Amino acid sequence: MLGTRRAFTSALAAAAFVLSAGGLAQQAAAQGKDVVILAAASLKNALDEASADWTKKTGQKTRISYASSSALAKQMEGGIPADIFISADVPWMDYVAERKLIKPASRSDFLGNQIVLIAGKDSRIDLKIDKGFDLRGALGKDGRLAMGSVDAVPAGRYGKAALEYLGVWPSVSDRVAQAESVRMALALVSRGEAPFGIVYTTDAASDPAVRIVGAFPAGSHPPIIYPMALLASSTNPDAQAFIDYLRTPAAKPFFEKQGFTVLK
Numbered sequence: 001m002l003g004t005r006r007a008f009t010s011a012l013a014a015a016a017f018v019l020s021a022g023g024l025a026q027q028a029a030a031q032g033k034d035v036v037i038l039a040a041a042s043l044k045n046a047l048d049e050a051s052a053d054w055t056k057k058t059g060q061k062t063r064i065s066y067a068s069s070s071a072l073a074k075q076m077e078g079g080i081p082a083d084i085f086i087s088a089d090v091p092w093m094d095y096v097a098e099r100k101l102i103k104p105a106s107r108s109d110f111l112g113n114q115i116v117l118i119a120g121k122d123s124r125i126d127l128k129i130d131k132g133f134d135l136r137g138a139l140g141k142d143g144r145l146a147m148g149s150v151d152a153v154p155a156g157r158y159g160k161a162a163l164e165y166l167g168v169w170p171s172v173s174d175r176v177a178q179a180e181s182v183r184m185a186l187a188l189v190s191r192g193e194a195p196f197g198i199v200y201t202t203d204a205a206s207d208p209a210v211r212i213v214g215a216f217p218a219g220s221h222p223p224i225i226y227p228m229a230l231l232a233s234s235t236n237p238d239a240q241a242f243i244d245y246l247r248t249p250a251a252k253p254f255f256e257k258q259g260f261t262v263l264k
Helices: 002-032 041-058 069-077 090-098 135-139 154-165 169-175 182-190 201-206 237-246 252-258
Strands: 035-040 062-067 084-086 108-112 115-120 145-148 176-179 196-200 210-215 225-230
Touching (some): 035 237, 041 062, 041 237, 041 252, 062 069, 069 084, 115 154, 135 169, 154 169, 154 196, 169 176, 176 182, 182 196, 182 210, 196 201, 201 210, 201 252, 225 237
Parallel strands (some): 035 084
Antiparallel strands (some): 115 196
16 A cells, blocks of 8 residues: 555656646747847847837847846857847957857947946036046045946946046056946946946936036047847847847837947
8 A cells, every 4th residue: 555655656746747847848948939138238228128119019029138248258158048149349249259159140230339437416526538637636535437347348448448548547547446347337426436437328328326527539449339149059030030120210219319329
């Protein structure tokens, strides 16, 4: 009798496992139909809106992971499953291309942007961004300049290049608070933890707690270009459909509203 009960219990457990595994398999299959996008953190507001509009129009869904372009490129190198990569600069797209992690024919320049100096919305300090402007003095005794990592985050690299061009970098390099992404740099200023920060125009537009002090001259840093491409490992046919949608007039306003320039 005891052996029969044990056999019955084992059979129930096995059946439950099969049903559970079947359910997980179905769930995984359903998730596999979503278009998985790795996108630079600065794209969040615009890309979230564009994605919602695409889902409304087509019924297809996306899953978007936002981080610095450097972090996303490293995740791709580690084999993360995804369909589309949108970088905030060309060098990180070149990095994954050299490692054959994207489909070369799918690569295109998608957006342009601009870097700006921001302060808290209630700050009364005004600075004219020009050769040798006194950013160090404006930071005060203990103030920090919030930026993305100058070695890895595109906005940080653009910012450092601009400050070097203007002859200001040597005076502020020891006062920089380097963040893991441009949105983290934005948050430092938004929360009042840093009096100034360097972010994209689009980031400043997303946060009412900050204001733009001034824009850095376009010639002071490399052109800000956001390239996008399909991952070499992607087999999702909806991924190309989503890229095609991003190129349509319907998607353009979501990006222009945030301050991006949509490139042809």
